[in-house]
Amino acid sequence: MQNPAPRLGRPRDSHIDQAVLAAARELLAESGYVGVTMAATAARAGVGKAAIYRRFDSKAELLFAATLHGMDIEPPADSGSLRGDLRAMARVIHERLTSPAARQVIPPLLAEMSHDAELTGRLQNTFVASERRDLAVIVERARKRGELRRAPDPALAHLLLGGPIFLALLVLPDPMDTARLDAIASAVAAGLTTEPGDSPAD
Amino acid sequence: MQNPAPRLGRPRDSHIDQAVLAAARELLAESGYVGVTMAATAARAGVGKAAIYRRFDSKAELLFAATLHGMDIEPPADSGSLRGDLRAMARVIHERLTSPAARQVIPPLLAEMSHDAELTGRLQNTFVASERRDLAVIVERARKRGELRRAPDPALAHLLLGGPIFLALLVLPDPMDTARLDAIASAVAAGLTTEPGDSPAD
Amino acid sequence: MQNPAPRLGRPRDSHIDQAVLAAARELLAESGYVGVTMAATAARAGVGKAAIYRRFDSKAELLFAATLHGMDIEPPADSGSLRGDLRAMARVIHERLTSPAARQVIPPLLAEMSHDAELTGRLQNTFVASERRDLAVIVERARKRGELRRAPDPALAHLLLGGPIFLALLVLPDPMDTARLDAIASAVAAGLTTEPGDSPAD
Amino acid sequence: MQNPAPRLGRPRDSHIDQAVLAAARELLAESGYVGVTMAATAARAGVGKAAIYRRFDSKAELLFAATLHGMDIEPPADSGSLRGDLRAMARVIHERLTSPAARQVIPPLLAEMSHDAELTGRLQNTFVASERRDLAVIVERARKRGELRRAPDPALAHLLLGGPIFLALLVLPDPMDTARLDAIASAVAAGLTTEPGDSPAD
DNA sequence: GAATAAACGAGACGGTACGTCGCGTCTTAAG
DNA sequence: CTTAAGACGCGACGTACCGTCTCGTTTATTC
Numbered sequence: 001m002q003n004p005a006p007r008l009g010r011p012r013d014s015h016i017d018q019a020v021l022a023a024a025r026e027l028l029a030e031s032g033y034v035g036v037t038m039a040a041t042a043a044r045a046g047v048g049k050a051a052i053y054r055r056f057d058s059k060a061e062l063l064f065a066a067t068l069h070g071m072d073i074e075p076p077a078d079s080g081s082l083r084g085d086l087r088a089m090a091r092v093i094h095e096r097l098t099s100p101a102a103r104q105v106i107p108p109l110l111a112e113m114s115h116d117a118e119l120t121g122r123l124q125n126t127f128v129a130s131e132r133r134d135l136a137v138i139v140e141r142a143r144k145r146g147e148l149r150r151a152p153d154p155a156l157a158h159l160l161l162g163g164p165i166f167l168a169l170l171v172l173p174d175p176m177d178t179a180r181l182d183a184i185a186s187a188v189a190a191g192l193t194t195e196p197g198d199s200p201a202d
Numbered sequence: 203m204q205n206p207a208p209r210l211g212r213p214r215d216s217h218i219d220q221a222v223l224a225a226a227r228e229l230l231a232e233s234g235y236v237g238v239t240m241a242a243t244a245a246r247a248g249v250g251k252a253a254i255y256r257r258f259d260s261k262a263e264l265l266f267a268a269t270l271h272g273m274d275i276e277p278p279a280d281s282g283s284l285r286g287d288l289r290a291m292a293r294v295i296h297e298r299l300t301s302p303a304a305r306q307v308i309p310p311l312l313a314e315m316s317h318d319a320e321l322t323g324r325l326q327n328t329f330v331a332s333e334r335r336d337l338a339v340i341v342e343r344a345r346k347r348g349e350l351r352r353a354p355d356p357a358l359a360h361l362l363l364g365g366p367i368f369l370a371l372l373v374l375p376d377p378m379d380t381a382r383l384d385a386i387a388s389a390v391a392a393g394l395t396t397e398p399g400d401s402p403a404d
Numbered sequence: 405m406q407n408p409a410p411r412l413g414r415p416r417d418s419h420i421d422q423a424v425l426a427a428a429r430e431l432l433a434e435s436g437y438v439g440v441t442m443a444a445t446a447a448r449a450g451v452g453k454a455a456i457y458r459r460f461d462s463k464a465e466l467l468f469a470a471t472l473h474g475m476d477i478e479p480p481a482d483s484g485s486l487r488g489d490l491r492a493m494a495r496v497i498h499e500r501l502t503s504p505a506a507r508q509v510i511p512p513l514l515a516e517m518s519h520d521a522e523l524t525g526r527l528q529n530t531f532v533a534s535e536r537r538d539l540a541v542i543v544e545r546a547r548k549r550g551e552l553r554r555a556p557d558p559a560l561a562h563l564l565l566g567g568p569i570f571l572a573l574l575v576l577p578d579p580m581d582t583a584r585l586d587a588i589a590s591a592v593a594a595g596l597t598t599e600p601g602d603s604p605a606d
Numbered sequence: 607m608q609n610p611a612p613r614l615g616r617p618r619d620s621h622i623d624q625a626v627l628a629a630a631r632e633l634l635a636e637s638g639y640v641g642v643t644m645a646a647t648a649a650r651a652g653v654g655k656a657a658i659y660r661r662f663d664s665k666a667e668l669l670f671a672a673t674l675h676g677m678d679i680e681p682p683a684d685s686g687s688l689r690g691d692l693r694a695m696a697r698v699i700h701e702r703l704t705s706p707a708a709r710q711v712i713p714p715l716l717a718e719m720s721h722d723a724e725l726t727g728r729l730q731n732t733f734v735a736s737e738r739r740d741l742a743v744i745v746e747r748a749r750k751r752g753e754l755r756r757a758p759d760p761a762l763a764h765l766l767l768g769g770p771i772f773l774a775l776l777v778l779p780d781p782m783d784t785a786r787l788d789a790i791a792s793a794v795a796a797g798l799t800t801e802p803g804d805s806p807a808d
Numbered sequence: 809g810a811a812t813a814a815a816c817g818a819g820a821c822g823g824t825a826c827g828t829c830g831c832g833t834c835t836t837a838a839g
Numbered sequence: 840c841t842t843a844a845g846a847c848g849c850g851a852c853g854t855a856c857c858g859t860c861t862c863g864t865t866t867a868t869t870c
Binding site: 032033034104107108110111113114115120123124127128156159160162163164165166167168170171172173180183184186187188189190191192193194 | 234235236306309310312313315316317322325326329330358361362364365366367368369370372373374375382385386388389390391392393394395396
């Protein structure tokens with residue numbers, strides 16, 4: 001995305017924003033990430049290519065905005081237990097990652113990250129930051145509940161919970177079922193609950 | 203890669219295999235995945251493009267072969283405990299994923315997977331299958347040792363252990379340190395050890 | 405150019421006319437015809453693009469107005485001989501065509517003529533018509549003087565005198581010197597003086 | 607055009623040369639210079655754009671090659687008189703300039719000359735140089751015949767004869783008829799025959 | 809040893825997306 | 840109604856890269 005606030009001259013037509021994003025989503029669904037073309041998107045939206053490039057610096061930014069931007073996750077409700085909270089959280093994370101659009105778009109965007117710092121920031125912000133924030137809440141809740149003696153690093157919790165989902169999305173052929181999702185959440189809950197010193201050998 | 207066995211005519215020059223792979227690795231280090239060009243690779247190797255395409259079906263296959271192929275992981279030694287085995291395994295997985303070449307190459311290859319079934323198989327075989335096999339050994343060992351009452355699904359173990367490492371590689375800016383790697387392994391060990399029914403709410 | 409006479413609402417700011425033309429001339433000198441951009445001209449003049457298009461229909465019209473319009477040639481003084489008159493006329497024509505601005509602008513405008521009838525008319529009026537008129541005067545003067553038995557077609561005279569100057573401007577690398585200009589005028593004078601039937605073979 | 611002589615690798619397909627030039631000529635006839643598009647030319651020729659750019663540096667070079675290149679004028683036959691030779695020469699020049707393709711292409715190419723030195727050379731070579739050469743022959747023939755005491759500068763002769771034709775082509779609406787062409791040639795013959803000192807006032 | 813078959817270096821080829829740029833029009837708010 | 844600013848539709852440009860094909864040449868195996 002680009003700078004949002006000019007106050008002089010003709011203002012951006014917000015209908016175009018919507019038309020472009022919609023066109024991009026349609027083409028993505030029809031032809032996949034590679035099949036989405038700036039020219040085709042412009043044509044589908046009834047818009048000039050320049051109008052797109054005025055809003056998005058690149059195809060990657062466009063498709064990010066069309067699919068992932070604003071897909072905020074809701075703050076997790078208190079289920080009464082750490083494990084319950086993690087299960088809910090796992091489902092939320094999973095859901096967000098496995099929408100058809102997201103499945104199409106995430107791998108190429110991850111590939112783009114190496115040459116696009118701005119996109120990198122955007123992706124990290126969308127996924128990592130918000131999820132860590134929510135996990136911090138969950139973990140703190142568990143500590144207050146007495147399930148945890150000390151609240152572990154939310155970043156660790158995020159890796160433990162989100163990592164398996166992420167890996168499954170990217171390299172496994174078939175989507176995960178709820179049972180497996182719950183098994184992951186349970187294992188993470190157990191892993192977080194057990195103190196580092198609890199195990200016999202260290 | 204392609205079929206290896208014609209027996210007529212001039213045989214393949216095996217020097218070329220090496221020269222091409224070396225050239226690809228050099229260019230990858232210099233310019234990143236996108237910067238690697240088949241033409242440049244051929245030129246650098248002192249070779250025609252056809253000689254490359256005779257060996258590799260596509261740029262993706264070439265770079266896979268140049269960086270990831272044959273990077274087999276050694277079967278994990280018995281450390282005496284599940285947690286110790288997982289720590290060793292975590293380090294092995296991490297090491298393999300974070301070589302400079304692998305970091306450059308993995309994201310684009312993941313993106314390529316959607317339109318290249320052969321590559322998909324190759325990647326899954328290299329990463330998922332071998333790691334699952336090794337984890338199966340580890341888990342079975344722990345069961346025999348008495349650490350686990352029932353051996354959990356190796357696929358689950360793989361997701362739990364490999365997922366966090368994978369996620370960190372792809373979306374986090376900085377590499378993981380050993381402490382975090384160990385923390386992950388410990389948490390996974392605890393998660394696997396705790397029976398599903400042990401927790402109060404299920 | 406466009407219709408000059410609105411009488412309602414805010415009157416045109418005549419400072420803008422000058423600023424635009426000056427900006428166009430500056431940019432023309434700096435960057436040549438192609439390098440002149442409507443946007444850049446507007447910016448240089450401190451003016452909106454609309455203010456330019458309100459005055460000129462196109463880039464071609466603008467640059468015509470900025471460089472050639474009003475460049476009227478003075479009626480030729482009587483030098484006492486056809487040859488003298490033609491020499492004076494040749495210099496006038498040459499001078500008008502070889503100002504730096506004119507050299508930059510004439511070839512593109514000639515190219516534009518094929519798709520712009522209005523511009524065609526303007527150019528023909530500026531160059532052909534006025535020069536023919538003046539040549540008609542010169543030729544008629546020569547007839548009265550007795551140098552010519554019959555006044556030849558002024559259009560022919562114009563082609564004979566203006567053509568060589570034009571050709572030199574467009575395709576020759578270096579500008580013409582006065583000697584050559586005089587030689588051309590002399591030859592044309594001789595050519596017009598000699599009756600068609602004077603030559604042996606016809 | 608570009609360098610003609612590689613001896614390694616796959617040779618240029620000369621069918622493509624012809625197909626591209628033919629396509630360019632067709633499109634030129636259908637849509638005019640501006641209407642000719644590199645993409646359309648490629649499509650029409652059943653060829654990739656790169657194959658065109660490999661042969662021609664720019665649209666201007668392509669259209670030059672498609673219309674004017676190789677349009678050499680034949681050496682003028684001896685008609686027995688300077689005037690006859692000039693008439694023949696005038697017709698040859700006129701004919702070359704007024705083919706439909708040439709009429710379309712010459713004005714834009716003249717406009718391109720200012721930013722394309724190579725094209726400038728090509729055009730000067732095609733038109734100026736060859737015509738001067740032929741005129742030198744004609745003038746020398748006339749001198750030997752005794753029609754001229756001294757052979758005038760062929761460059762001057764070229765300006766006098768070619769200039770009017772050129773001017774008529776570029777700025778006059780309608781094509782010239784043969785009568786006018788002959789009148790020009792006659793006038794030039796007379797102009798060249800008359801010695802500079804013959805006229806009363808110098 | 810000649811014939812065959814394939815590999816080889818070089819680079820042309822078809823195709824196609826990219827991002828940029830300019831033109832001339834349109835849309836604001838301000839005057 | 841004019842102005843400054845600048846967004847808009849359109850569409851061409853020239854570049855780049857992919858993966859394939861075509862040369863002429865080289866190098867083994869097979870007849």
